[in-house]
Amino acid sequence: MKDGPHIARIAALIGDSARAEVLTALMADRALTATELADIAGVTKQTISAHLAKLLDAGLIAVESQGRHRYFRLADRDVAHLLESLMNVAFRAGAVRLRASPREPALRRARMCYDHLAGEVGVQFYEALVRQGMLQATPQGAAITPAGAQWFAHVGIDTSTLAQQRRMVCRPCLDWSERRHHLGGALGAALLQRLFDGGWALRAQGSRVVHFTPKGELALRQWLGTHPDAPNSRAAQGPAPC
Template identity: 50%
Template structure:
């Protein structure tokens, strides 16, 4: 194909094992230094810098300076969405890099996908909003209904501010661990931020895993019931 988007160039950038490890580490949504990413990739600092240069040039990551340090992060949510879909496809084909263990089980239960909740709890949130008619599809686009807007406001989300942003409010992201959708977009980000602020959940240090407190899980299940008929 001589015309159109150059997917081969992007695929080649992602396809290198060290760069794939760097990008996977940045799926936590945290900005990391080159030395931290070198450790994640299992390469030397100089090799990591070379890989980061290529990822910057390809528009997959961005950099920011703070004092003497330079930090790297994914260029945007669209990059995270591409990576999550690729993870789902790889998992579906049985291409797993490690044997399943406790860490894997925790990631499947709840994890951060760039800036929103993924895993079983993320899918629960998505399904619950749909089951109660708080969210609906209009063509290929995802929207909160009027009732849904009222609901997220009760959780402390400033929905009016989300609408003012140029970013999509609701966006579907394919969950790699279950190959079912969870909620991304500015609403997904705002909800996860509220869960953290309310003390329902926290990020496990040096991992993408998310841990719910016992009371936080109870509150989460009340807000996003698996069986909507039990919500009252």
């Protein structure tokens, strides 16, 4: 007897090379036009229209119209989580690109994982939160400690408000390039937004890469305890409010 959802159709849609490039590009949680996606996928505008129609029909992407323009993005966080999981499996299985992009080192260092920070910096950030007692590892993943709630409030994040959302607050997300966890969930998204709002980090144009500003690099190193002038007490307090 055949039970459960039929995954073959979704797997076939994602398995197409051009559609996979489209979905990967949309992992930056930024809406793109069909023309931009055609350029990324290396196909014509007519071909990309057919691909986008299939992805829309399957509920993998969504579209928003503004005037004469249509902007495409991932349908929701569940799709983003599925894609990140596939990237983990692909990397572990050795299914990597034969020719790396010039952006590859920057992508591995810090990138968008839909709406939270991934890569080497994202992993260091999560591990520092656990090490300094802001988060506590649990069988379910992670939980905010009382000290953590105070620190997040200090940097402008109301964890009680996050807890009222339908979304999981803290979700450790396995990082495909580091093979360790970075912070996902509502808290991970809120932290990344604070980095952007405070001028610590910037999105790279047309990429998932996240660049840290000089101010952000210094503050991050001080908080992680890797700056030679950062005393332990200052590192434990965390960075200044954004």
